[in-house]
Amino acid sequence: MASSAPDPRLAFRIPSLPPSFYYIPSFISPEEEASLLSKIPPNRWTNLTHRRLQAVASTLTKSNTLLAAPLPSYLLDPIVTRFTTLGIFAHTPHKAPNHVLVNEYKPGEGIMAHEDGPAYAPVVATVSLGGAVMLESAVNPAPIHIAPLYTTHRILCEPRSLLVTLAPAYINTMHCVPAVTHDVDLRRATVANWDLLGEAWRYAAADDVDGSGGSGGTNVRTTRVSLTYRDVLKVSNAASRVLGLGGRR
Ligand SMILES: O=C(O)CCC(=O)C(=O)O
Numbered sequence: 001m002a003s004s005a006p007d008p009r010l011a012f013r014i015p016s017l018p019p020s021f022y023y024i025p026s027f028i029s030p031e032e033e034a035s036l037l038s039k040i041p042p043n044r045w046t047n048l049t050h051r052r053l054q055a056v057a058s059t060l061t062k063s064n065t066l067l068a069a070p071l072p073s074y075l076l077d078p079i080v081t082r083f084t085t086l087g088i089f090a091h092t093p094h095k096a097p098n099h100v101l102v103n104e105y106k107p108g109e110g111i112m113a114h115e116d117g118p119a120y121a122p123v124v125a126t127v128s129l130g131g132a133v134m135l136e137s138a139v140n141p142a143p144i145h146i147a148p149l150y151t152t153h154r155i156l157c158e159p160r161s162l163l164v165t166l167a168p169a170y171i172n173t174m175h176c177v178p179a180v181t182h183d184v185d186l187r188r189a190t191v192a193n194w195d196l197l198g199e200a201w202r203y204a205a206a207d208d209v210d211g212s213g214g215s216g217g218t219n220v221r222t223t224r225v226s227l228t229y230r231d232v233l234k235v236s237n238a239a240s241r242v243l244g245l246g247g248r249r
């Protein structure tokens with residue numbers, strides 16, 4: 001019976017993590033990666049202390065409202081088409097992403113621990129381009145202002161991969177990208193998605209190609225761009241029509 005067939009998406013769930021993180025290596029091809037990198041507008045970056053950022057199509061208003069504007073076509077195809085096939089945004093209010101935060105990290109850069117918060121439906125789909133980085137996720141057993149963080153998990157985001165974070169992980173965890181030039185001690189015991197990596201051998205120590213022991217490998221950071229797709233809950237069509245807003249920052 002079709003209903004008893006295993007959900008193919010489960011193959012990509014990171015099993016050692018709390019629900020739900022999914023990791024898909026080689027979500028896009030090297031050609032698609034190069035094309036995406038060439039289409040990111042060079043003049044729309046906002047420089048932050050440890051990374052630079054583009055909010056596409058625009059920055060949310062103070063009330064966390066998106067002024068309706070279509071995503072540019074380079075961010076839609078093929079990525080959003082594949083999201084639709086996988087049903088990633090099937091249960092969000094708009095059934096599709098309507099906002100993308102594009103981050104760029106040079107070696108030594110990162111993003112401090114944070115939650116993505118209530119402006120969005122609890123789904124983030126992140127495509128990595130360029131270099132690999134370690135994303136750290138800290139599970140919080142209680143509301144963040146009451147209890148300190150405990151268990152930290154490490155997720156290696158390879159170039160061309162897709163990382164999907166769904167509720168309850170979206171709500172119960174904080175995440176960061178450490179601002180380092182090298183991600184060290186890479187092996188099965190310390191990298192939650194080791195067995196889902198497309199090219200784990202690249203990151204293993206020379207004496208430890210299966211990642212199970214040894215001294216652990218190192219990822220030497222190079223510039224990495226992340227495309228983080230989200231569905232903003234509050235969308236204003238009126239404001240963008242009347243005020244002519246909604247342009248890209
Ligand atoms: O670059 C990443 O993978 C994480 C970015 C992030 O956490 C964010 O934009 O909220």
Ligand SMILES: [Fe+2]
Binds near residue numbers: 116175
């Ligand atoms: Fe985030």
